[in-house]
Amino acid sequence: MSTLAALARLRAVRTGTAQRLATVRHCHLSERPMVFIPLRLAGEAAAPLAAMVGTDPGHPHLLVVPQPRDRDLRFAFAAELAEIVLPYVEGFLKETETVERRGAEPYERCADAPQLLVPGRSALAFTLLLGRSTRFRRAEGPHAVHPSVPILGRWLTFFAQRARHPGSALLLAATEALSLHWATGQSALEDANLASLIGWIDPPPGTTGADAAREAEDPLVWPPAGPATDPGFDAEVLAPAIRAYEEAPGERAAARVAEAVRTQLDPTWRLMWRAVDLLRGLPEGRGASARWETDRGSFTAFAEQLAEGGPPQPKHDGAVAAASRLARMERAQASYDAQRAYDDPLVMAAYRLTGEAFTGTVVASDPANAEGEGRGRKLRPLLTVRTGDPVRLATGTKLGTPDRRGQQAEVVEVDGELVTLKIVKGMGRGKVATPGAVPEVGDQVCYAALSDEYQPPASLPAPEETPWTHGGPPPEYVPSTEDDQEEWS
Amino acid sequence: MIGAMPSPAAEAAAVVDAVLDDLPRHRGVVVDSPPGAGKSTLVVRAAGHLAESGEPLMIVAQTNEQVDDLIVRLAEEHPGLPVGRLSASDYVVPARVMGKAAVGTKLPELGDPAVVVATADKWAWAGDRTWPWAIVDEAYQMRSDKLLRVAGMFERALFVGDPGQLDPFSVVDGDRWAGLSWDPLQSAVAVLLRHNPDLPVHRLPVSWRLPASAAPVVSEAFYPFTGFRAGTEPGERRLVFRAGGMRTAYDRALEEAASGGWALYELPSRHTLRTDAEAVQAAALLATRLVQRAPVAISERGERPVTAERIAIGAAHRDQVAAILAAGPPPGVTVDTANRLQGREYDVTIVLHPLSGRRDATAFHLESGRLCVLTSRHRHACVVVARAGIPELLDAHPSAEPVRLNVPVKFPDGWEANQAVLAHLAGHRVEAAPLR
Amino acid sequence: MERFDRLRGAVPARPHDARAIAALAANPGCARRAVMDAAGVDKDATATHLGFPAPFGQSPFAITRGNAFEALVKDSGCAELLRLLRELLGLPIPLAAYTDLGDIGGNPSAHLRHAHTLKLIDRAARDDDEAGTLYDHPLLRLEIAGHTSYLEPDVVAFRLAGRFHIVEIKSFAIVDGQAEPDKVAAAARQAAVYVLALRTMLAELGHDPARVSHEVVLVCPENFANRPAGTLLDVRRELAVLRRQLSRMARVGAIVDGLPEELTFDLAPDADGVPTRPVPELREAVRTVGARYAPECLSTCDLCFFCRDEAAAGGSTELLGRQVRDALGGVATVSEALGLADGSLTPGEGQEEIARLLRLADRIYAEAG
Numbered sequence A: 001m002s003t004l005a006a007l008a009r010l011r012a013v014r015t016g017t018a019q020r021l022a023t024v025r026h027c028h029l030s031e032r033p034m035v036f037i038p039l040r041l042a043g044e045a046a047a048p049l050a051a052m053v054g055t056d057p058g059h060p061h062l063l064v065v066p067q068p069r070d071r072d073l074r075f076a077f078a079a080e081l082a083e084i085v086l087p088y089v090e091g092f093l094k095e096t097e098t099v100e101r102r103g104a105e106p107y108e109r110c111a112d113a114p115q116l117l118v119p120g121r122s123a124l125a126f127t128l129l130l131g132r133s134t135r136f137r138r139a140e141g142p143h144a145v146h147p148s149v150p151i152l153g154r155w156l157t158f159f160a161q162r163a164r165h166p167g168s169a170l171l172l173a174a175t176e177a178l179s180l181h182w183a184t185g186q187s188a189l190e191d192a193n194l195a196s197l198i199g200w201i202d203p204p205p206g207t208t209g210a211d212a213a214r215e216a217e218d219p220l221v222w223p224p225a226g227p228a229t230d231p232g233f234d235a236e237v238l239a240p241a242i243r244a245y246e247e248a249p250g251e252r253a254a255a256r257v258a259e260a261v262r263t264q265l266d267p268t269w270r271l272m273w274r275a276v277d278l279l280r281g282l283p284e285g286r287g288a289s290a291r292w293e294t295d296r297g298s299f300t301a302f303a304e305q306l307a308e309g310g311p312p313q314p315k316h317d318g319a320v321a322a323a324s325r326l327a328r329m330e331r332a333q334a335s336y337d338a339q340r341a342y343d344d345p346l347v348m349a350a351y352r353l354t355g356e357a358f359t360g361t362v363v364a365s366d367p368a369n370a371e372g373e374g375r376g377r378k379l380r381p382l383l384t385v386r387t388g389d390p391v392r393l394a395t396g397t398k399l400g401t402p403d404r405r406g407q408q409a410e411v412v413e414v415d416g417e418l419v420t421l422k423i424v425k426g427m428g429r430g431k432v433a434t435p436g437a438v439p440e441v442g443d444q445v446c447y448a449a450l451s452d453e454y455q456p457p458a459s460l461p462a463p464e465e466t467p468w469t470h471g472g473p474p475p476e477y478v479p480s481t482e483d484d485q486e487e488w489s
Numbered sequence B: 001m002i003g004a005m006p007s008p009a010a011e012a013a014a015v016v017d018a019v020l021d022d023l024p025r026h027r028g029v030v031v032d033s034p035p036g037a038g039k040s041t042l043v044v045r046a047a048g049h050l051a052e053s054g055e056p057l058m059i060v061a062q063t064n065e066q067v068d069d070l071i072v073r074l075a076e077e078h079p080g081l082p083v084g085r086l087s088a089s090d091y092v093v094p095a096r097v098m099g100k101a102a103v104g105t106k107l108p109e110l111g112d113p114a115v116v117v118a119t120a121d122k123w124a125w126a127g128d129r130t131w132p133w134a135i136v137d138e139a140y141q142m143r144s145d146k147l148l149r150v151a152g153m154f155e156r157a158l159f160v161g162d163p164g165q166l167d168p169f170s171v172v173d174g175d176r177w178a179g180l181s182w183d184p185l186q187s188a189v190a191v192l193l194r195h196n197p198d199l200p201v202h203r204l205p206v207s208w209r210l211p212a213s214a215a216p217v218v219s220e221a222f223y224p225f226t227g228f229r230a231g232t233e234p235g236e237r238r239l240v241f242r243a244g245g246m247r248t249a250y251d252r253a254l255e256e257a258a259s260g261g262w263a264l265y266e267l268p269s270r271h272t273l274r275t276d277a278e279a280v281q282a283a284a285l286l287a288t289r290l291v292q293r294a295p296v297a298i299s300e301r302g303e304r305p306v307t308a309e310r311i312a313i314g315a316a317h318r319d320q321v322a323a324i325l326a327a328g329p330p331p332g333v334t335v336d337t338a339n340r341l342q343g344r345e346y347d348v349t350i351v352l353h354p355l356s357g358r359r360d361a362t363a364f365h366l367e368s369g370r371l372c373v374l375t376s377r378h379r380h381a382c383v384v385v386a387r388a389g390i391p392e393l394l395d396a397h398p399s400a401e402p403v404r405l406n407v408p409v410k411f412p413d414g415w416e417a418n419q420a421v422l423a424h425l426a427g428h429r430v431e432a433a434p435l436r
Numbered sequence C: 001m002e003r004f005d006r007l008r009g010a011v012p013a014r015p016h017d018a019r020a021i022a023a024l025a026a027n028p029g030c031a032r033r034a035v036m037d038a039a040g041v042d043k044d045a046t047a048t049h050l051g052f053p054a055p056f057g058q059s060p061f062a063i064t065r066g067n068a069f070e071a072l073v074k075d076s077g078c079a080e081l082l083r084l085l086r087e088l089l090g091l092p093i094p095l096a097a098y099t100d101l102g103d104i105g106g107n108p109s110a111h112l113r114h115a116h117t118l119k120l121i122d123r124a125a126r127d128d129d130e131a132g133t134l135y136d137h138p139l140l141r142l143e144i145a146g147h148t149s150y151l152e153p154d155v156v157a158f159r160l161a162g163r164f165h166i167v168e169i170k171s172f173a174i175v176d177g178q179a180e181p182d183k184v185a186a187a188a189r190q191a192a193v194y195v196l197a198l199r200t201m202l203a204e205l206g207h208d209p210a211r212v213s214h215e216v217v218l219v220c221p222e223n224f225a226n227r228p229a230g231t232l233l234d235v236r237r238e239l240a241v242l243r244r245q246l247s248r249m250a251r252v253g254a255i256v257d258g259l260p261e262e263l264t265f266d267l268a269p270d271a272d273g274v275p276t277r278p279v280p281e282l283r284e285a286v287r288t289v290g291a292r293y294a295p296e297c298l299s300t301c302d303l304c305f306f307c308r309d310e311a312a313a314g315g316s317t318e319l320l321g322r323q324v325r326d327a328l329g330g331v332a333t334v335s336e337a338l339g340l341a342d343g344s345l346t347p348g349e350g351q352e353e354i355a356r357l358l359r360l361a362d363r364i365y366a367e368a369g
């Protein structure tokens, strides 16, 4: 935790409301996100109890499994969920744009993409499990399910897996998105409670965030945001309702269960839309839009794979797939970190405090400085910056700057408050610097040892050429009958 | 001879012979090499051995510096052996490597040397050629995804490395692969052995670097099941000062380290930032005082002055390193993080204890490999700078680490290793002088 | 011992089950918890009486599910379990005997049941016949701070070829080879308690304690089915931690010696068991022993809401978590840290550095925010 984030929490304690940790929004927010709040039956791995889902704050869909241990009812639930989620997702496939690429064929990318919002990390994990428990099912055979069920499973898997890709916004957990932008006066562990987090950020008039957060811990006032339900509710309300359904299955008994879970879901539904409003209040950062473009590409590619009839996502990555995913994630993480800092002075502040970045005033500038002779002559402008920040950068460190993203500079010398830099990249081919390309004396500048420059990793072997050190080629995927028969109980 | 302990040299030589014997018999051979146990010597020796067979050999190291070091060693031991070095286009050939290897960015530029050395990253770009033999150096610090990128290039390989040092890591969360035998975040050796459990694993039994005062401590704390011993006897190595001291706490700490191999320079207990000004300053001043005392190292290599180049200061974090540098240690003294000190050797080291001044320990600070690297770089003496209170911190440390199924438990446990080292240091404690 | 009895009051010491013993390592730095645990104080009841009931509850569905799964595994003489053990330990176990150690008729005391377990385990250890035997409901015990605790016998011990394995049955799922790491960790800590207790028993009987394997058999439902699957779990680390904590508990006496003679956490229950101790008095008593609150307490200790409230009232930075504490380099209170940040407070000795950093953070925050 940076000193800045720590200080923000202290200030939150003092003022009684959460403090901003960001000046812009670092995640894309769709104009029409779909909120998804799943509940699970306690004690079960992935037995859905209910879900509230929808894109209209005023009209949530409530799906209920009146007897969560009943396999058929579970798949009926999955089919019902598919009926809501699939049209929403597929709606984004209609409009595409053509993306030109240098040195490669242009391709089609969806003009927008779906976005799922869940309350927290555990809902995210549950979404992954729901996907896992449905994507291998089949529409024919002994345990046939509705054809939409495996498709839903594959989409849920896609969203949940993508959520772990740094900087992606296709599926967001509300608590995480909010914590990225606000510091509360409680601990990070307590921030995992959506109600208390929002209590700190936006306390009801007349109360402090601290009071609102405490109140939010009372499950009778604010039921847990799921997927786990309140044990007291389970014992006193849900168990009798389910028992009644068991004894006399029917509309009325089912409605009783539905009413019971509605009381648990309604408050969270409202909270989710408040979270959306709070996040909307922040202007979207530049990097967030760029990352959303990547998300759209990933969405488009997956939809194509699905349309081409590819197999469901495997249970785990093979050796090659794992290494390649890791490389993509590491790259995404580096550029996510850099972009956020360059987009937002409050994020940059954390790096300034550790001496990895600094801001200051240009006190000397030599835009015409050059190195090399003749054709090899290159412009290497020199700058000296006066800063009050505690700079801890070694000579030769590569630096970027938020104001001139294409440029790269190098530390020449740090002497007390004076930092001398040399701009080594992004000066173009001209003999003299274009006006404005080099900061002038008196300009405020910021430099940081952060880069979102991309160095492509070396290629990996094809999966069928996995070397002996890693277990040799994996067996080919054959959909096993075990997969689709696996009980879901 | 029956019943007598073989000499360290004989014992080590027997292991090296066994390794070389095993090479043609197995697809892969692993050699665990504790700190200073002659890993490079083994690599160079094996390289010569394999080159004799006339089959070309690729050597994979992890950093450019390691590649250069190996080339220098190869040129010393096998002067006639043609060596090539693959490198990136912006690589500047250091003076010590000049003329010792053909340097190029692509294989064809190297001619056809018997041995080609490059970093794992560079090898991954080297193209399709297959090699009958490879030697993978620092294989415990190599992430398995890197091995995956180069393993298709060789048929057989010798993997050499130190299992006690820092594990490879990533900035992203790799939980999804936890428990898989090919988890890309595991070390190259871990993945290799999980898929090929029958490969022979040898262990170099003697540390030539660590003195008799340090080998047992490091061995017990960090290699509890696979111990090693020192190559020298107690008293065989000595550190003496040609300039007199002034009985300051710094002098006393240095003298304690000179006589017992270790010193704990203990500052009063206090919770601090990790760039604790007093501790940082103490580390720099100890180095300054050490240079002023004109130390001389007496060992099996003879009598040599301990110059600034033979002294290092180690810390856990980069900002600590920056702070120590800012505190002005003598020019020429290496100051660096544990990560970057891996594989290096000095006469005397000064270590800022990773737990000094902390209120709570995190997994990062408790990682046994970090302390292992820091306390096993020296040939003569190690001075640890720490605030009092670390035993209390360890005592209060909650154990709630998550457990992942099918992930082999790693030993030693960081807690136990820290405890063992502290217990030993307690016998070499020197109380810090009050500042000003 | 008398001292502990006085601390606890006129109620029997709360027995430590494996779960409670495993939890000793959750916050070993907390003297309050150590003293109360050593004295066998009912922390849950204490917290409730103080007006801060613990936030832990278990859903009836979870309990039913757990029982149903265990019953399934143990059905018809542990038939399922045997199948698993065969697969997992890769051993030919043609047939195995099943002995229920809990089944000795009547309503015997823990002591008697323990003696029964002792007798049969002794016989098992002497017996070198190769057939496997399952011992269900063994009643084991451990010494905790001088008290003998009998462990709820909800495990199975399995003996084969002279070695014993502890079998721990849990109802969380293993999906594609992975389970929730926190749950596995809790299971490993509990299993370690049984391993240690069984080792202690063997040692008492004069057998080699190492015959109890450090590899525990964890039995969980696999994927989304009810079908049990087994995994081997190496609990050597947990065993080391457990030993450490037990020897710490034995040293709690030193803390207790420093406490006022008359201190007691007695709830003074009336005939119906309703506490009558005046709350302010109890609060003072609890406060006499120093706490070391961290947000992690919220999931590990019955007193968490009380201690959190105390930390909040004192403006302690502990409230914000260990990482914040860490970033503040030892500044203990919110007001002190903020005072250093805005310059209204002159840094004390040793605070210059954090003060400089906080002031800079304050300046940057004002600039950027």
Ligand code: SF4
Pocket: C027, C030, C031, C032, C033, C291, C292, C293, C294, C297, C301, C302, C303, C304, C305, C307
């Ligand atoms: S809740 Fe209180 S008594 Fe329990 S461990 Fe935490 S600080 Fe100690």
